[in-house]
Amino acid sequence: MRQDTKMPTAEARDFATEGASPSGTGAIGAAISIRGLSHSYGDLQTIERLDLTVAAHGVLGLVGPSGCGKSTLLELIAGLQEPESGAIELGDARDPHGRLDRCAYMPQRDLLLPWLSAIDNAALALRNRGVRRAQARREAGSLFERFGLGGFESASPAELSGGMRQRVAFLRTLVAEKPVLALDEPFASLDAITRAEMQEWLAGALRADPRTVVLVTHDVEEALYLCDAVAVLSARPACVLEQLRAPSPRAANRNAAVTAQEFVTVRERAMRALREGASAT
Amino acid sequence: MRQDTKMPTAEARDFATEGASPSGTGAIGAAISIRGLSHSYGDLQTIERLDLTVAAHGVLGLVGPSGCGKSTLLELIAGLQEPESGAIELGDARDPHGRLDRCAYMPQRDLLLPWLSAIDNAALALRNRGVRRAQARREAGSLFERFGLGGFESASPAELSGGMRQRVAFLRTLVAEKPVLALDEPFASLDAITRAEMQEWLAGALRADPRTVVLVTHDVEEALYLCDAVAVLSARPACVLEQLRAPSPRAANRNAAVTAQEFVTVRERAMRALREGASAT
Amino acid sequence: MKRWLLPTLLLAVLIGAWQIAASTGAIAEALHIESFLVPSPAEIAESLWQSRSLLAENAWVTVREVLFGFGCALVAGLGFAVAMHLFETLRLAFQPLIVASQTIPIFVIAPILVVWLGFGIGPTLAIIALICFFPITVNTLDGLGSVDVEATKMMRTLDASRRQILWRVEVPAALPYAFSGAKIAVAVAVIGAVFGELAASGAGLGRLIFQDMAQLQTARAFAAVVVLSAIAIGFFGLIALAERRVVTWR
Amino acid sequence: MKRWLLPTLLLAVLIGAWQIAASTGAIAEALHIESFLVPSPAEIAESLWQSRSLLAENAWVTVREVLFGFGCALVAGLGFAVAMHLFETLRLAFQPLIVASQTIPIFVIAPILVVWLGFGIGPTLAIIALICFFPITVNTLDGLGSVDVEATKMMRTLDASRRQILWRVEVPAALPYAFSGAKIAVAVAVIGAVFGELAASGAGLGRLIFQDMAQLQTARAFAAVVVLSAIAIGFFGLIALAERRVVTWR
């Protein structure tokens, strides 16, 4: 992998390609609207009257203390759980089934299937959509080299390092080709360099082919670089403490962007909000 | 959790206490010496003629590209694998059994046992050492509050968030009370604030009760704050590209330390080394 | 309670269909449902009621045999599985023998068992235990081997002895397998009881069924089979319940 | 090859001890080892050699029965397990029936089977299939339920249909369980063959064992049991081998 920030055209096209996915049609650019959302596991209130909106093709970052309910919120958005009260809309979909249809979710744990090779894990969504195995492997495999996984196509998950597993899981989510992406700490296990490269790749891909994205991360810099806006969540039960606009979302030159004075200022503000949220509990 | 950086005396004492551990006696302050270490998985060479030394009570950071062999190196140090060639010494122990005896290892995946509650997972090492259950729970539980896990003592791992799981795994490693700690990205799933608090806690604990530590992290700042020295590893097969001295290891005031000019300079150097290592492949 | 409605309905329908088939001349003839061969549900129910005390008495004998035999097999099976798991040599040596033990027909060992254990409940217990032993052992052994190696590594760095790895990691991981094995075992245990009783005991449902079949008292034989099935289903349910209470982590 | 040394040695020691016990008057008397009850290894070996063609012929019959019966049970058991896994109602309704099916003694159903399937291999196949069906179904059903719910969630977000979740997640997770069940089934299949042959067939090892026992030719009966065990161990080994080749991920 190289540090140059040019979008690799082939991959960008690949990513932009609308497959034969039934969910890929019509719902492109679904906006997310969450109103008065509450959720709890038994007695444990995780989310309390949370409001959030993401415009179609918008990218929203979520940061918040560990255990505040970020992963739960993503599961709610993705249609894997139902709220206690409140409403979630993805484009025109309100029911969990419609949300599932529109949203690709990358869970925090990679959850690679141990009986499938790396490439078959990455190709799962294509296979589920009915693409033939050879074709699915080809499509999913086209990004392996780019993601630093070249040569590990047929490795089993147990033979991959933590960061490699995470990248395979990321790839698996991308190839689902959904209008909405819900990413739960997609780059948490990556070293600074690989992580920056992945961020740049994602930024480029989103520039070429905009999607609606909700990105959970514990890296404020990552959030502010990749997202249009960043919501800082309070400790459990989660609600939005502050919502910040990023100064230069997905700038072509990442290095310049994240060292710009404006960027640093916003970052400090976000950190302060986070700190306050944490100490409020 | 609070942002104040005072070491909570009770917990610090707890951590410093030498339990009845057989491995706790005698081997305290074991130095690590690795010479000419090579390792491979089948045809895949992961480590090539690597030399590293850590003084007794020294803290060494390891940073390097994802998939370069960091986790493998920790497993080798901990005595879970044997090198192809070269030697690893932990104090006076060269054989894997002796290394296992001296080294507590926190794996990258948390590997909490699903049939045990959070506190029983944390207390595993004590239970293995023969401590009665009630006593073991008390000892392990004393840090739950401090680590933001209060109230989740009897939760099952499936009921914990990603970051909470990681903290339980960290606790589990700590209570093993070994002279050497091998930590594989212990704070990777934590948000910035919680992570900073955990770092400060660890720094304080190490000040009060020095151990020999090898810390794998993808966060250069974390490495430079917590460690005496940071080794930058090359891409696979891993070897040491550069070893940097940290300007003010485990400073009492983290915020001040990491924003100091000297710190920033070293960080930039580390990043450059990392980048070069990554692009060399 | 709605989840119980459909199954109950299905059972009722099955029994009803059987009754109709048995009492409708043409169907009965086509299916060869003749009461000496396949009694109708009504006949079975009548027999069940009329012979209730006889059935209850014999059922109690069989229940006790099953309980003891299964208990012995459980202890031995779990023990053997653990031993074979810990010592590869033991496994290589004993696994074939254990498989072989399953293949000895009852009429070959029955006289030997009677000679060694005398008449009475002994040989029956031995046969039940032998039959139950196998599924428990095979499943538990496979379960003990199903552990994630990473978890074992983790335990080793926490100073776990072999025994502690066994108890804290391997045994819990093997529990779902062991429960499946126990469920299989307890259902086949009643069949073991039937054949065991044939070989050396003067009482029990198996004995009753055999005598009734020899006398072509098929209705009562089927009634006894119904009781036998109820016993097996009861034990099966109990173990399934225990499983749900013990294996809480999934 | 050293790992085979000890087991072989153990077997040799066991057989040797048995031979010594059988040929030493006092021990034989104490243990009641009399050749009409428990023949000595030497007698069995002799019988094995002398009747080799007879044994081989009958073994071939039994092997075929086991293969077919087990095959049917495998297909039916896997199918049923999947169906019951997918539909809770089916499970509630059929699980008790399936447990009950295990408790019907062979001498109760043999005549019915003969009436329905005629003489010959049919009833034997049915009995083998019935016996094998149970462990396969119970284990596979439990295996299908052993899946991490998180993995299922992940699949759902990837647009997986119920069928795809089944095939890509649940079936692979159930495979180790199914293999354990198949190993149990194939070992008890030979016993099913023995009793099936008793009920309605003119050939096979079971038939031979029964006749030899009736004629008090115990040595040859034991020789046939040895062949029967060898068959079971062979099938067991084959399935264990298949398991190792299929379940590569652990």
Added chain:
Amino acid sequence: GEKSEDVTAKAQSLSLTLDFYPNPDHAGIYMAQKLGYFEDAGLDVSIHTPADPAAPIKLVAAGQTDLAISYEPEVLLAKEQGLDVLAVGALVDRPLTSLIWLKKSGIKGVSELRDKTVATAGIPYQDAYLKTILARVHLSPSDVKAVNVGFGLLPALLGGQAQAMLGGFSNIEGVDLRLRGSNPLVTPVDKLGVPSYDELVVVAQGKRLEEEPQEIRLFLAALARGTAAAASDPQATTKALLEANPDLDPKLTKAEVAATLPLLKPARGKHPFGYMDAAGWSKFTGWMRDNGLISSLPPTDSVLSNDYLPGEIPE
């Protein structure tokens, strides 16, 4: 009448293993038990039932049971295998095993069995009976379809899968069929060319007989008394059987008892109860050998002994 504390205390326990589940063949045994004849003889008899009819004789040889009910062919087979057993009395001194077909099958005689299906229990010497029976009408075993149905003789016949069955007893299965209104035609095998033999015999271990013959004598005497008592009172016999074995079917048992009691009397009237005809045994032994069931001809005094029988039926 002379039962006293003393005698009871010294009652010698004696175990008896039946050939099969309890049925009217065992009428004498259950009557002797019920009427206390065993007790009178100072015996405490325990009765066991096996599943496999081949097992009891082995248990006798192994010394696990004192006495067993077995079959003459079985005794000869045991001798062939070198088992130390001896027949000490006949319980039923003629064949009961019968060839049975139903009237509705239209079969008039054995010769009409050609191409018909005959169900057997799969016991080798019974297969030889069939061979002999067929040979008398110049049929070979391959001319009929002989099928082994194990436990399922009656269902095979009643269900029509088989047109005839060989292996059932005239007084058990024969009666059962009659009671069901099936009009069976029952012919014991000795009427069809098989040499006569003693269907049920009491067997003891040779060594045991040498060491303690007295108990066996006492047992046989009490059994003789029991059998006589049974013969004179069918109703009481049925009751005794049903009391001891509540799982027997009363109606069927009553009919079976009626059919059985005459068969318990010695066939050759001049001999006492239990007498075994050495000449008959010798002839049957020859038949066994000719059919390859045994390889040598044991002298009759090595397989049977009438010495333990009571001289005459005691009152």
